[in-house]
Amino acid sequence: MRNDRTGARRVRLRAAQGVALLTAAVVAFAPAASAAADDADVDRHLAEYVRVHRAPGLALVTLADGDARVRVHGTTGSGAPVGEDTPMRIGSMSKAFTALAVLQQVDAGRFELDDPVVEVLPEFRLGDDRYRSITVEHLLTHRSGLAATGLEYSSDPASAPAETVGRLAPEKLAADPGTTTLYSNAGYAVLARLVERTADADFGPYLDQNVFEPLGMSSTTVTERCDAEPAGLDRGFSLLGPVRVGVPELPLACAGSGGIVSTARDMTAWLRFQVGDGTSATGERLLREETFRAFHDVPASGTEYGYGWHGTTADGDDAPLVGHGGTLATFASGIEFSPVTGTGAVVLANAAGDPMALTHDAVVAVDGGTPLPMTNPFDPFNAVLVGVAALVLLAGVLVVVRSRRWAERRAAGSRRATVLRLVPLALVTLLGAALPWLGATLMGLSEPVAAYRVVLWLYPAVVLLGVALVLAAGGGLAARLVRLRGEQVRRAPGPRR
Incomplete structure (x- = not known):
């Protein structure tokens, strides 16, 4: 009997050890399996985007659990394969860089967000006396009363931010400052000029020194007009159904609002910064902690606007998501991330489409949430x-x-x-x-x-x-x-x- 009991104990011990080993294997394998499932979902969303929008070329950056991955597809306007270092226009995603530069001036004590713009930038004036009550924050949040103007689509659009500010002199406001949200590219040109005046530097060199260099974005450049073609940038495409035509970008005024050209590799660094604590990878602080939190404090409503960012949370999603799209005639882009989970995505594409749908679906593939439908109206x-x-x-x-x-x-x-x-x-x-x-x-x-x-x-x-x-x-x-x-x-x- 004793030998039988001893043998039984040995059997139970071996069984317990087997269960323990199996449990440990499952626990170790679960994150890898989950990551593989997430990757498969992202790949599926990317393939669906390419099918629906017929994207000639794009790069998709995903960031999850600190690990970044770049997926590329297609070719550039010259027929070269798209890669991590392929320059692309990022359009209105540039506004977040302008907002960051403005907040750096606030941190430096050069002005406050509620200061009237005209007190900091005396050259700013409109053909409407209400402009005197426009504050820096009004411009940041598109609540200045300035609406979209034909100035940016002029046959000879302005180049430097100062030129745009000068051309605004006859413009009227479409609403009282602070009362409603009216998206205004010209307002962000005024902010770029504000940075130039208070930092005593041209806007492009300022971003080079105070944003791009600290973040290691060595391939990112600033253009003052959307049709500028810096070295290495191939033309994008105009699409009509399956027909693709490589064409130059429209000559639009882009200073401060949409003129940045970047790469997937550099935008990975930008994305990492957004889900961090306001410091660069080398520990250099670009914004104070409280300013950095305010940088991402976006309204829940999709009709409102933060400091260079939209709130992009879809109906039914719990986690706050921050993002911004960028649409030009021949390029489109999008960025979205969760400051809470650190998950994010960036899309750079060389033709029109809906990159924000792809960034959103890539984020919720990891964090959970409601995917957006991939449609092409x-x-x-x-x-x-x-x-x-x-x-x-x-x-x-x-x-x-x-x-x-x-x-x-x-x-x-x-x-x-x-x-x-x-x-x-x-x-x-x-x-x-x-x-x-x-x-x-x-x-x-x-x-x-x-x-x-x-x-x-x-x-x-x-x-x-x-x-x-x-x-x-x-x-x-x-x-x-x-x-x-x-x-x-x-x-x-x-x-x-």
Whole structure:
């Protein structure tokens, strides 16, 4: 009996040891398995983004548990493969850099956020006396009353921040300062000029010395106009469905609001800084702790704005998420991160799309939350316009083909009735020529050259429809006039002898 009991104890001991070893193996394997699952989800979201938005080239940076990974896809405008060091325009993600520079001036005691801008920057003035009550914080949070202006889409946009400030002199406010959020690129140009004045340095060199160098962002540069092409930057793409065309960027005023060019490697350093404590990787403090917390204190509402950041938490998500998108004509970007969990993502793409959907889905793949739907609203928009354009051209062909019969019927009729029947074709021709301008007018653009250029770059299907209307109606009008003249000559009585 004793030997039986001893043997039983040995069996139970060995079983317990086996369970312990198995448990330890499961515990050790669980994080790796979880990370592998997260990676698979991110890969799936990336593949879906490429499929839906037909991205010619992009880089996706993900950061989780302190580990960063860069995924790349596609090629640049010159056909080179996209890599970690491929320069890309980051668009309005630049605003967070401007906000950081402003907050550094606050930390240095050069002004306060509630100081009126005109007291710190006397050259700032508008054609509206309410501008005197605009504060630095109003500009940071897009609550200055300045709305989007046609200045940034001018045929000859401003370059330096000081030039933009000078051109604002005739502008009126769209709302009382501090009352509503109106997104304003010009407001961030004013902030860039504010930094220049208080730091006694041009804005680009200031960021080089006080932001890029401490963070190790050696490949990041600042441009004052969106169409500037620094060394190594390939052109991006304009897309119409599956058609890709490499084109130069629109000449827009970008100082302080959207002019930074960076790489996936450098944006990894920027992302690490955002989920840190306000210091660089080498321990250099860029912002005081309390200022750094305020830097990420974004309103929960998606219609409000913080200091260079949006709150991007989706419905049903608990963790606060901070982020910002950047959209230009030929590049698009997005960044999103959780200051609580340290998870984040950055997307740099060389064509239009919805990078914020991909950054969000990459973050929630790790932290949990509600993924955003990966849709492209331009696909049905473009499909409808292209389809209408095709029908318009077909109708134009029919008008041309039937122009002889039309002329035969009208040659003997009254001139007034004939002219009235030609008026619709003339009006449709004018409509086609004016269609891009009408679209730009809805965007608040009034300068014709800039209007046509902006619509051509951003909404090529609208231009395609306009061209179809001109070709169809104009061609039909010309064919009828030629046939009518020929028929009249044919019917005219010959010379009498």
